[in-house]
Ligand code: HEC
């Protein structure tokens with residue numbers, strides 16, 4: 493069956509048919525490479541500059557690239573992300589490579605529409621960039637380079653609507669390339685790992701398709717990261733988020749509820765489910781899991797070999813694997829072979845300095861342009 497299509501099914505339906513989806517034998521043809529997307533060059537160039545511009549945050553201190561760092565596979569190397577000054581993050585920063593292909597975004601999958609909405613949330617939430625869209629629009633309008641770039645991109649005057657379109661156009665340029673898995677240069681160990689992945693280790697039941705994900709939430713029993721509950725800055729950020737998302741008992745819970753944020757099941761069976769992440773570019777994106785509790789790929793494989801973590805909602809497919817030391821090493825070699833060339837050249841990174849030291853406008857109230 494066509495997994496790309498199946499992953500686009502609305503969640504309610506997808507959850508109902510998920511058992512059928514995973515029962516389908518996984519064919520080698522289901523995997524990679526990730527094909528490049530059609531791009532509008534002017535819009536993507538504008539989106540690139542916006543992505544690296546700290547003026548898109550409330551106090552002009554952080555940009556998207558503060559957390560999504562090209563040299564780290566557009567993640568940040570931290571277990572838990574930073575956040576807007578005065579708060580601190582409670583989730584691991586995911587890679588943005590191939591993100592334009594996803595069916596639902598954020599670790600809990602709470603946005604299932606499009607990257608325009610993800611960009612809006614990233615810019616405006618108090619715990620990410622804490623920006624007022626109207627202020628952002630005015631700031632961008634004051635920069636003559638932007639005025640020209642918006643015009644060249646066919647957007648007319650800079651507006652918050654077109655900012656939310658241009659950034660996703662840039663994100664579409666972030667496509668994996670050059671992984672040994674795609675170029676046919678996998679080592680023999682990695683090849684044996686791939687066989688385990690599809691067979692005995694059962695990984696492909698959830699990690700399938702060119703990005704190695706079914707774009708669905710599952711509970712694999714990842715333990716809580718105690719740092720979220722012991723560090724007041726992180727805890728208050730979580731409480732704010734949970735309150736805003738309508739989570740019951742948000743002052744007292746001491747767990748990240750995951751996909752429950754979106755599906756709010758009364759029986760709580762969606763608690764602790766997180767979106768299956770892509771397995772591409774893992775060499776650049778440690779540490780792993782929604783809360784950064786696995787430091788290395790060997791740790792992740794050891795976790796699965798033990799049968800995952802302890803959780804009442806744990807997926808029954810996560811059980812002890814009884815893999816030998818050599819088999820575990822092969823699996824790690826395979827996971828490493830899914831990482832390709834870093835996207836750190838000028839094609840993906842805005843290299844020019846962004847000048848934010850403007851001369852004061854004299855008599856600005858009387859200015860007409
Ligand atoms: C302060 C750090 C930070 C900043 C700044 C930031 N992000 Fe993120 N980003 C994160 C974290 C952490 C997550 C995961 C959040 C979650 O799961 O709740 C995330 C998730 C995402 C995702 C979803 C990825 C996925 O796999 O589901 C996209 C897309 C994204 N960010 C784009 C952006 C864009 C565009 C900007 C700038 C407008 C931005 N981010 C700014 C930390 C940051």
Ligand code: HEC
Nearest residue numbers: 693694695698710714766767768769780781782792796807
């Ligand atoms: C039942 C579905 C399922 C199966 C089977 C499964 N995974 Fe996962 N995998 C997930 C989910 C869901 C997560 C994210 C959990 C979280 O963030 O808390 C994950 C996370 C990961 C990560 C971390 C990626 C990152 O960027 O943080 C790796 C690596 C991984 N799995 C590899 C494997 C391997 C190897 C196997 C086989 C031994 C496997 N998975 C089997 C669902 C599954």
